[in-house]
Amino acid sequence: MTTLNRRDLGLLVLRVGTGAVLAAHGSQKLFGWFGGGGLEGTAKGMESMGFHPPRQSAMAAGIAEAGGGLLLALGLATPAAGAAVTGNMAGAVSVHAPAGFFAQSGGFxxxxxxxxxxxxxxxxxxxxxxxxxxTRHRFDGPWILAAAFAASAIAAAAVLGKRVKGQIGADVDPMDTEKDQGVDTLED
Incomplete structure (x- = not known):
């Protein structure tokens, strides 16, 4: 190859940068690296935010971020990785939405x-x-794209529905307890 394709190079930079950020956050949740709470701290935070069961929720969030981020950075099974991260971020948005849009006020x-x-x-x-x-696109065909995003949407809807149902009548502000539990938030 004598010339670089600017579109492909741009996608590489975007994939690696986004994937690295996500993998770092997932590593905080799973292993406590980079000042994170690890699985136990993340589970406590998940419980305080209304995600049940908390340990499985912490594991799922950590795997979606670390695994999805790594796969995005590598460009492997890209539709599945993108879908996993998207569904996970829907959960994060639901936690931060009460604080508004902008990150400096804890928003989404x-x-x-x-x-x-x-x-x-x-x-x-x-x-x-x-x-x-x-790999000649064995892991990112059109059917994988459709299946991955459909599965992610269904899973996110189920998790968020369960969270909302559990919070009905609860007088808990997840934005107050999140930092108290030593949980990594995406603003940290």
Missing amino acids: EYPAFLGFTAAAIGVMGPGRYSLDHV
Whole structure:
């Protein structure tokens, strides 16, 4: 190859940057790396935010971020990775929505941006400089795109529905307890 394709190079930069940020946040949740709460701290935070069962919710969020981020960075199974991250960020948006839009007030700006970015990468594809390209797109075909985003939407709706149902009548403000539990938030 004598020339670089600007579109593919741009996708590589976007994938690696977004994937690295997500993988770091997921590592905080799963392993306590980079000052995170680890699985136990994240589970406590998940419980305080209304996600049940808390340990499984913490594990799912950590895997979606760390695993989805790593796969996005590599450009492998890109639609599934984008869908997993998008669904996970829908949960994060639900936690931050009561604080409004902007991140400086605890709002949903940052998780929404990550979710939309992951969705765009998942739909657009990883570009030529990716493992999906190397594997001749065995893991990112059109049916995988449709199935992954449908499954992610269904799972996110179920989790958020369960969370909302559990909070009806509860007098808990998740924005007050989130930092108290030592949980990594996407603004940290």
